[in-house]
Amino acid sequence: xxxxxxxxxxxxxxxxxxxxxxxxxxxxxxxxxxxxxxxxxxxxxxxxxxxxxxxxxxxxxxxxxxxxxxxxxxxxxxxxxxxxxxxxxxxxxxxxxxxxxxxxxxxxxxxxxxxxxxxxxxxxxxxxxxxxxxxxxxxxxxxxxxxxxxxxxxxxxxxxxxxxxxxxxxxxxxxxxxxxxxxxxxxxxxxxxxxx
Amino acid sequence: xxxxxxxxxxxxxxxxxxxxxxxxxxxxxxxxxxxxxxxxxxxxxxxxxxxxxxxxxxxxxxxxxxxxxxxxxxxxxxxxxxxxxxxxxxxxxxxxxxxxxxxxxxxxxxxxxxxxxxxxxxxxxxxxxxxxxxxxxxxxxxxxxxxxxxxxxxxxxxxxxxxxxxxxxxxxxxxxxxxxxxxxxxxxxxxxxxxxxxxxxxxxxxxxxxxxxxxxxxxxxxxxxxxxxxxxxxxxxxxxx
Numbered sequence: 001x002x003x004x005x006x007x008x009x010x011x012x013x014x015x016x017x018x019x020x021x022x023x024x025x026x027x028x029x030x031x032x033x034x035x036x037x038x039x040x041x042x043x044x045x046x047x048x049x050x051x052x053x054x055x056x057x058x059x060x061x062x063x064x065x066x067x068x069x070x071x072x073x074x075x076x077x078x079x080x081x082x083x084x085x086x087x088x089x090x091x092x093x094x095x096x097x098x099x100x101x102x103x104x105x106x107x108x109x110x111x112x113x114x115x116x117x118x119x120x121x122x123x124x125x126x127x128x129x130x131x132x133x134x135x136x137x138x139x140x141x142x143x144x145x146x147x148x149x150x151x152x153x154x155x156x157x158x159x160x161x162x163x164x165x166x167x168x169x170x171x172x173x174x175x176x177x178x179x180x181x182x183x184x185x186x187x188x189x190x191x192x193x194x195x196x
Numbered sequence: 197x198x199x200x201x202x203x204x205x206x207x208x209x210x211x212x213x214x215x216x217x218x219x220x221x222x223x224x225x226x227x228x229x230x231x232x233x234x235x236x237x238x239x240x241x242x243x244x245x246x247x248x249x250x251x252x253x254x255x256x257x258x259x260x261x262x263x264x265x266x267x268x269x270x271x272x273x274x275x276x277x278x279x280x281x282x283x284x285x286x287x288x289x290x291x292x293x294x295x296x297x298x299x300x301x302x303x304x305x306x307x308x309x310x311x312x313x314x315x316x317x318x319x320x321x322x323x324x325x326x327x328x329x330x331x332x333x334x335x336x337x338x339x340x341x342x343x344x345x346x347x348x349x350x351x352x353x354x355x356x357x358x359x360x361x362x363x364x365x366x367x368x369x370x371x372x373x374x375x376x377x378x379x380x381x382x383x384x385x386x387x388x389x390x391x392x393x394x395x396x397x398x399x400x401x402x403x404x405x406x407x408x409x410x411x412x413x414x415x416x417x418x419x420x421x422x423x424x425x426x427x428x429x430x431x432x433x434x435x436x437x
Contacts, residue, residue, distance in 0.1 A: 006379070
């Protein structure tokens with residue numbers, strides 16, 4: 001699948017939301033949407049929560065939410081995969097918060113999952129094969145950052161972490177994290193402004 | 197810090213807001229300012245939109261087939277529960293239909309009042325327009341931002357700005373039709389005046405349930421691309437007859 005499949009995903013979301021259609025047809029559209037997008041979205045969930053069984057729970061919750069709110073996609077005007085990605089991200093962040101508040105020892109579990117999920121200095125850890133134009137621009141700009149700055153920015157966003165949380169999890173001084181984020185964001189701002 | 201005086205600082209804080217690293221009192225201050233200042237709100241929306249692309253860049257991996265099985269089971273349970281609820285509560289369903297009919301009645305009264313109002317307003321601008329559709333586009337706080345009317349006689353969309361929003365010098369607003377089951381269609385780039393007119397055929401707005409305005413690079417999104425920036429205003433398009 002690539003961005004040229006966007007119209008197909010949009011048509012599927014419309015069919016899912018169309019209550020005039022028989023339920024079986026709406027469910028068939030849902031199934032096809034799942035087949036086209038679940039690989040990408042599972043990768044995202046896994047990157048955020050860090051464990052396969054957790055990512056599966058998140059994916060299940062996220063798709064059921066997509067089924068219930070498919071009619072609100074129309075008003076979003078985002079590329080369909082970005083819209084689906086936002087739903088997975090919020091479900092994944094909720095999942096991590098719930099785990100942390102439920103059991104104290106989970107914090108430790110999340111930390112070790114976090115370390116597994118943080119790749120080393122991979123030259124290009126991102127995948128643009130299914131990306132929209134906006135994602136391609138972001139990818140080009142992130143690629144110009146130092147890999148550690150890119151990692152910290154990505155994790156801050158994907159897991160919704162504060163400076164302090166990032167410092168604890170990455171075992172870095174708070175000042176270092178703040179500097180990396182500030183410099184990374186400044187460079188990103190300069191670069192993204194060229195893409196409008 | 198005075199965000200209003202420094203566009204550079206405003207953009208930096210908007211980016212940190214969207215990334216999520218702006219926290220606590222600073223975050224609440226930013227939110228208060230953004231509610232009062234559409235340019236700041238637009239900067240934050242633009243950054244949220246840009247960063248949301250991060251979710252598309254992660255490496256894919258096939259989930260276990262069990263995930264779909266679990267989804268399908270839950271779907272089935274919800275459908276069964278709904279069917280049972282429908283049988284058990286006929287009175288509640290009658291109430292629902294009565295409420296829906298009432299809401300439909302209200303919408304057509306609103307459309308009629310809007311049409312009468314705009315018809316009177318626009319008579320000074322163009323000779324006897326035939327207003328077939330109206331839309332009130334609202335911002336994310338549901339405040340009216342733009343009144344759009346379609347005059348079938350002249351093939352004109354007239355946009356009247358109602359809020360105080362003014363796009364930056366390097367940006368343009370663009371109007372989109374949101375047809376059911378198809379990608380957004382551009383109706384044109386909106387220039388900076390208080391009342392703006394665009395040429396449109398009735399076919400471009402007929403059976404379109406909603407319109408939206410997005411913030412785009414100056415001159416609008418590349419032809420055929422669909423919207424590239426955040427949606428600032430949107431609203432239902434209502435036929436007047």
